[in-house]
Amino acid sequence: MNRERILILAGMSRDGFQGDPIVDGFAGETAAFCGEVFGDTVAGRLDKEIVYSGGNGDASFSPFQSQPVSGIRQVCQTGVGPILAAEARAAGFHSDFASLQDFFVDGEDYSIAIAQHWVEPLSAYDIVALSTTFVLKFETLRAMVDALKAKGKIVILGGVLANKLGDLSLWTLNFDYCLKSEAEGRLRVILEHCTGVQKEEALETLPGLLWRANASMSKSSASFSLIDFESNSVLAETQWIADRGGVVQYESVRGCPFRCEFCDYPYLMGNKTFRMKSADQIFEDWRELYERGARHVDALDSLFTVPKKRATRLAGLLISSGLAQGLTWACYARATELADAEFVSLLQRAGCRYVFLGIESGSQLILNNMRKVTKVVDNARAIRNCNSVGLYASSGILVGFPGETEETIVETKAFLGEQSSPSVHVFVWIPDFTEGTPVPIMQEDRVARFGIRGKGGQGAYTKVVWGKSVDFHLRTEWAHSSMTQERALEHALDIGRLARAGHIWGEDFSFAPYRTMLKHPSILAARMAYEHQAEFAIGMKYVYDAYIRGSPISHVVQRTKVCMSKAQLELLV
Structure with a gap:
């Protein structure tokens, strides 16, 4: 048992955004838009080559998003992260995080597979915790659990979907532990049970916990309780x-x-x-x-x-x-x-x-x-x-x-x-x-x-x-x-x-x-003046629409230059 590291999966699953079919369906057009409108620039470099010049002197900020690079693991931003990291630390583990969208990919026949760039790194972990808060479908969750169990991992589930599902439905999933209550003070006990520090009696004290032991299924009889949230601040390191x-x-x-x-x-x-x-x-x-x-x-x-x-x-x-x-x-x-x-x-x-x-x-x-x-x-x-x-x-x-x-x-x-x-x-x-x-x-x-x-x-x-x-x-x-x-x-x-x-x-x-292609509006708002961000948002919708509708490239490029100028965006190359 690797007691040094645990992998935590969190974030939105790939079926989470209703607009994703349009993003996927126009991926080719979007790539062509970047190439033809921004010259030799491609989507993967826009964040390095187009920067905001209207800020407080920081010339490195770009409204464009860094594009995923094959084989490079992406940073996972999740609100529950610091809490889960603190729980793992209390149990003696270092925690690594992965975004669900980065870790899992769509396989054949609508199945879900582990991304190739995660296959080898995954071997370093015996335990994988999966937050279901932004997993929206039961079928998606089942496929994720099956993919992890196929690699021989101990799987711990928690979060909103796990809480919402009935026990009978949950028992059809091949998890090892499923926590249907808040994680603070509880995930650490589960991890200590994994490594033999805690005996099974300790699991009985955790409200809403389901677990498997020796091929049998168990459920805690502990009464439901909420943590003392008001005075319990776990802050990011x-x-x-x-x-x-x-x-x-x-x-x-x-x-x-x-x-x-x-x-x-x-x-x-x-x-x-x-x-x-x-x-x-x-x-x-x-x-x-x-x-x-x-x-x-x-x-x-x-x-x-x-x-x-x-x-x-x-x-x-x-x-x-x-x-x-x-x-x-x-x-x-x-x-x-x-x-x-x-x-x-x-x-x-x-x-x-x-x-x-x-x-x-x-x-x-x-x-x-x-x-x-x-x-x-x-x-x-x-x-x-x-x-x-x-x-x-x-x-x-x-x-x-x-x-x-x-x-x-x-x-x-x-x-x-x-x-x-x-x-x-x-x-x-x-x-x-x-x-x-x-x-x-x-x-x-x-x-x-x-x-x-x-x-x-x-x-x-x-x-x-x-x-x-x-x-x-x-x-x-x-x-x-x-x-x-x-x-x-x-x-x-x-x-x-x-x-x-x-x-x-x-x-x-x-x-x-x-x-x-773009950073979320809330991130842009933190770095761009309101009027510049608005010019960029409104301008982008018009220039992209003009491109897709077949307007002459010279016309689209000119409109793009006007948009970028009003938004105080500068092309470095």
């Missing part, structure tokens, strides 16, 4: 932060005080309460992270600006201490709070450079169906306030929620046409058909009310985008009394078309074929 370019993810709440009909966040990992760290605790954590090298914090919480009083105090601490001058941050926010212009200005002065707004719909009827407790007018104010003070916002739009009709979709498209953030993220509603799901809209009375029907298998559709057929495989297949999944996908794609045609100001980030 200096090397972790350095490896990720000074960007660190941070969690300040677990649970949620709201109960939006579509959302499972309030119930993750068996949680039913809203637990949060105080503004003073967050400030102390961020100050320590800054001392360790962090320069940008990505707050993972679904509602970082709730309660508003806490966010206001934190902003004051960041400003008065001067930390806001050296540390930027991004967060998810509710439009209700950001409808207050003074509050938005305060966040921006406190170092906030990016917010993701859950706008969801331009129809008040749909917002009411969702129990968002927001109003269309507040959504509009929030977007305008962010644009006014130069706080970069992305608007999340959810298409096809029960009650959605052709008329409500028209309202949403009109809303986006009247006011838009620089970036729009469009998602097709995906119901949770997991047995026993706590998601409100999937409870028996709502299912009956809206005529929700479907199954957990894939919804496969072929749609024409830019005159090219693209195959989409959505996570479920569904319909309800007023819309089908296929129609919802068509509307989502049409929002992208309207954005490219200029009827919607912002870029359609979710379905943009060039999305993987």
Whole structure:
């Protein structure tokens, strides 16, 4: 047994993004776009050759993403990483991390295989822990576990999907341990059992633990309990932060005080309460992270600006201490709070450079169906306030929620046409058909009310985008009394078309074929001035559209030069 190292797999699985079929389908066109528009430059070098010159003197930052290189393992950015690393360290292990998208590749007949550049390094590990938080399908998880067991590994599962699945379903997976509760103070016990330090009696103390021993299956009888999250801060180590370019993810709440009909966040990992760290605790954590090298914090919480009083105090601490001058941050926010212009200005002065707004719909009827407790007018104010003070916002739009009709979709498209953030993220509603799901809209009375029907298998559709057929495989297949999944996908794609045609100001980030070429908008916002980032985002959608539609290369190149000039981007070669 190798007691020195453990491999931890985390991040989003390859089936996680609805827009990936467009990225894959236009990969050839995107590569040609890079070559023809940027001369001899290819996508893999853009991050080295096009840099932002409008910043604070750092001439090395580029909005383009470093492209994966075959045989080179990629850095895994995951919010749970520091917690799992601390647990491994407490058990005497050094932890290495791998991104699920980097570690696994699609094999033949829709199977999943271990990437070739990981086959040899994997031999150094006896134990592999797999976070299922962003693994979206049971079939995907099964294939991942099977691939690891085929290599003779001890497999430990944890995270959201493992928690959501029923025990009978989980027992069909060939894992060794499966922890269906929070990891703090518990993963270390599992690792110590692996190495013989702890006896089996210790496993009985871990809530929600399933394990196999001598070919038999066991389940802990320990009562469910939540950790003391409020006073338990596990911060990223200096090397972790350095490896990720000074960007660190941070969690300040677990649970949620709201109960939006579509959302499972309030119930993750068996949680039913809203637990949060105080503004003073967050400030102390961020100050320590800054001392360790962090320069940008990505707050993972679904509602970082709730309660508003806490966010206001934190902003004051960041400003008065001067930390806001050296540390930027991004967060998810509710439009209700950001409808207050003074509050938005305060966040921006406190170092906030990016917010993701859950706008969801331009129809008040749909917002009411969702129990968002927001109003269309507040959504509009929030977007305008962010644009006014130069706080970069992305608007999340959810298409096809029960009650959605052709008329409500028209309202949403009109809303986006009247006011838009620089970036729009469009998602097709995906119901949770997991047995026993706590998601409100999937409870028996709502299912009956809206005529929700479907199954957990894939919804496969072929749609024409830019005159090219693209195959989409959505996570479920569904319909309800007023819309089908296929129609919802068509509307989502049409929002992208309207954005490219200029009827919607912002870029359609979710379905943009060039999305993987660029760093995430929250990272760009940390380094680029608002007006420059907006010029770049809007310009990219227009020049790429012109290229795909067959405009003369000279015309596309000229438009690209104008875009780059306005965005303060400089070509070094």
